[in-house]
Amino acid sequence: MPQPKPAASAPDPSKPAAGAHENRVHADKAIDKPLPQPATLAPPSADSINPDRFGARPPDAAYGAFQRGLYKTAYNLAMVRAKNGDPAAQTLVAEILSRGLGVPLNAAEAAKWYGLAAEQGVPEAQFQYALMLLDGRYVKKDEKAAFALMQAAAEAGNRLAQFNFAQLLVQQDPGDAGLAKAAAYYERAAATGLADAQYALAQIYANGVGGKPHDDARARILLAQAARQNYDTAQIDLAAWMIEGRGGARDLKSGFAWMKRAAEGGNVAAQNRLAKLYMGGIGTDPDVILAGAWYIVARRAGLIDAEMDDFLQGLDDEQTRQALQKANRLP
Numbered sequence: 001m002p003q004p005k006p007a008a009s010a011p012d013p014s015k016p017a018a019g020a021h022e023n024r025v026h027a028d029k030a031i032d033k034p035l036p037q038p039a040t041l042a043p044p045s046a047d048s049i050n051p052d053r054f055g056a057r058p059p060d061a062a063y064g065a066f067q068r069g070l071y072k073t074a075y076n077l078a079m080v081r082a083k084n085g086d087p088a089a090q091t092l093v094a095e096i097l098s099r100g101l102g103v104p105l106n107a108a109e110a111a112k113w114y115g116l117a118a119e120q121g122v123p124e125a126q127f128q129y130a131l132m133l134l135d136g137r138y139v140k141k142d143e144k145a146a147f148a149l150m151q152a153a154a155e156a157g158n159r160l161a162q163f164n165f166a167q168l169l170v171q172q173d174p175g176d177a178g179l180a181k182a183a184a185y186y187e188r189a190a191a192t193g194l195a196d197a198q199y200a201l202a203q204i205y206a207n208g209v210g211g212k213p214h215d216d217a218r219a220r221i222l223l224a225q226a227a228r229q230n231y232d233t234a235q236i237d238l239a240a241w242m243i244e245g246r247g248g249a250r251d252l253k254s255g256f257a258w259m260k261r262a263a264e265g266g267n268v269a270a271q272n273r274l275a276k277l278y279m280g281g282i283g284t285d286p287d288v289i290l291a292g293a294w295y296i297v298a299r300r301a302g303l304i305d306a307e308m309d310d311f312l313q314g315l316d317d318e319q320t321r322q323a324l325q326k327a328n329r330l331p
Contacts (some may be wrong), residue, residue: 062092071102082113087120094125111138118149123156130161154185162189163197179210190222198226199234206247220247227258235262236270243282256283263294264331271298272305279311288315292323297330 062081066074075096081089094113097106111132117125126149132139133146147168153161166182166189173181183204189197202222208214220241226234235258241247242255256277262270271294277283278291292315295308315323 062089066092066096066101071096073102075101075103082116085116085120087117087122087125090114090117090120091122091125094128098128107132108138115139121152121156123153123158123161126150126153126156127158127161127164131164154188157188159189159192159194159197162186163194163200166197166200176209176211179204183210183212190225193225193229195226195229195231195234198222198229199231202226202234202237216241216247218247223247227261230261230265232262232265232267232270235259235265236267236273239270239273243277252283254283259283266331268298268301268303271295271301272303272308275308279308288319289322289326292319293326293330296323296327300327 062074062077065071065077075093078089078092078096082093090113094110094117095101096103097113098110099105111129114125114129114132118129129139130146130149130153133142133149135141147165150161150165150168154165162185166185169182169185170178172178183201186197186201186204190201199222202219204210204212205215205219205222220238223234223238223241227238239255239258239262242251242258244250256274259270259274259277263274275291275294275298278287278294280286292312295305295312298305299308312320312323
């Protein structure tokens with residue numbers, strides 16, 4: 001199996017980078033199949049936050065204020081209860097402090113409150129504190145304690161913890177035995193709709209590892225699930241599979257559409273691959289202007305492809321001018 005990304009060694013689950021790509025790419029090559037990628041940790045909007053995240057007992061008025069965007073009020077209300085040992089309120093205080101909502105951002109203070117709530121078994125707090133223990137910036141680094149807390153949060157049903165615990169298992173044992181242990185947690189997280197887990201599980205089935213059979217049809221379904229959530233790496237892979245007819249029927253138009261979606265989302269490799277689809281008229285009508293334009297966009301981002309350089313050099317002056325104009329208007 002290829003080594004996990006983005007680090008060349010073990011993945012760092014404390015650093016949110018799902019769907020992220022290097023700023024400079026030097027050659028367009030087959031997308032690696034990292035197992036796993038770091039989980040998406042972008043904070044949800046206040047409107048989408050489930051009060052159950054903050055413990056068995058939502059902090060009532062404090063949570064209500066938080067949900068309405070009255071963060072300072074929520075902080076003040078929750079702090080009273082947090083100081084009295086309420087784990088749900090402690091978690092809410094930590095959430096507000098860690099994101100600087102209505103109060104100055106204070107990650108070190110957030111770590112204190114996450115730690116207290118984690119001791120009382122709040123899965124969200126266990127997950128967040130585990131990340132901080134792995135990172136070691138605001139609390140003393142402790143990988144052993146982080147592993148235990150991540151496992152506890154995963155077993156309690158926190159889907160990001162499930163994914164990140166799977167990462168830790170792979171890091172601990174990069175071989176097939178480690179993948180087999182991790183697969184169970186990928187499956188649980190994927191079942192909740194977590195795109196990172198769907199993609200990781202797709203790679204397990206695509207490669208027939210971790211105790212799972214080689215099943216391209218199942219892998220393609222998982223890729224589609226992740227792609228629909230704008231997971232750009234899954235969009236690229238799904239596009240390629242549809243064009244190749246891997247794991248299902250060949251569908252050039254749909255493959256082109258998924259590649260275009262990833263390219264428009266800013267994925268540099270997808271932009272270069274889309275240029276090639278336009279150049280070859282695969283899934284769309286041939287268009288040398290758009291082919292040149294998309295490659296120019298990718299090249300400006302640092303990707304260099306010898307084949308596409310030759311193609312660009314072969315355009316006449318008028319075609320080059322139009323391609324440049326088009327590139328300037330593309331995402």
